[in-house]
Amino acid sequence: MAEKVACVASSPGNSVPLSRVLIVDDHPFFLFGLTAILEQEQLVNEVVCVTSVTDAVEDLRCHPETSLVLLDLTLQGEAGLSLFSELEGVGVPVPVVVISSREDETSVRAAKSAGAVGFLPKSADRRSLVRMIRRVSGGDLFYPSLQMPAHTPETLTPRQLEVLVLLAEGLPNKRICQALSLTEHTVKTHLKAIFAHLDAHNRTECVAQARALGLI
Template sequence: MTQISDGAGIRQSTEPMVGHILIVDDHPLFSNGLGDLLLRERLAGRIDHARNLDEAQQRLSAAPGIDLVLLDLRLPQEGGLALMPFLASAGLPIPVIVISSAEDEGTVRAVQAAGVQGFLPKSAGRRQLVRVIRAVARGETAFPDRQPPAVSPSGLTPRQQQVLTLLAEGLPNKRICQVLDLTEHTVKTHVKAVFQQLGVHNRTECVALARSLGLISDRLGVLDADQRSP
């Protein structure tokens, strides 16, 4: 069994803690340094790297033996949480630990809501890295010990709730304008207000958190069919 750090530091064992880890991060210096640390400390037996979601999906499809994904939250073009629907649709029950420079409670809540198994700030040290990887490798979840403030549906105006529902359906701003008969500027203002209310940074985080809080569901609950444009 792999042993972890005590007061004297990390003790290595013969077998790595996790067999094969994929690091998804667009900063080579950080990604390579993290990979070297994982190998050196016997936290991983093999490391692969991906710089964006396309590369991550290719690696995951080509290497079914990947045991764990360490995922940067902010990637080029799409946020890192967009990998979660791919894993689900591809039938890949691979645990994911998000490693992010953002440590606010809204980010952590969005990560949890997306179905990620662990969260690790980029400011973390080796001991915290070991604790999180060990917990997730055992099938547990590992998140900062915080008590996030509750978000009430009443915190959103009726119009913001409508915009949120349409965001959850994947509609772009221009289509939301047509459905609600609003200007694009007004829609952007509502989207920004929803993000601020939920403490998130992009649509993926917004929808994931809103679902977990019961603000939206898979069924259309705000707009009736006769309120929609054809």
């Protein structure tokens, strides 16, 4: 059963607080501290805590409008990452950030592969938490501990950068073709090269990686 921890009224000067955050963790003291920071920084309007994947799925079924899930990797008797397959099964596309005491690269990459939009170690400071919330709420990925691909704007051709900018604007391939006077085959070739440069597997991840690297 989900326990509502707090509800913070959105202040007039704070333009983008998340409407609702669900924390999935079974450590009471950590939950208390994390909730307090989210409230004090006025990053959310409502924080809800549950202690298991089962309770998380039940809560998200009732509240699909949830803005973000903060998920512990290790819960009593179950793996936190199982939440991703559960959410896919019920069709609830809520972004998830893993927050864990495990900081090894294998755990970070496992979270990324599962579909998490970010990873934050529990040893992170308050500033890192705030930065993470602001980054993922803007549609970016947050993986500061992963060694990012060593790509700079110079690794993409000027034409590829043009394609990337239009991709970030949400244009489909046909519109990119029209805007740049290119054939669809050429655009697909550029996109394939861009995806390879950014180690991305889809358009959303491509744009997020490009923003994280300062390419757009």
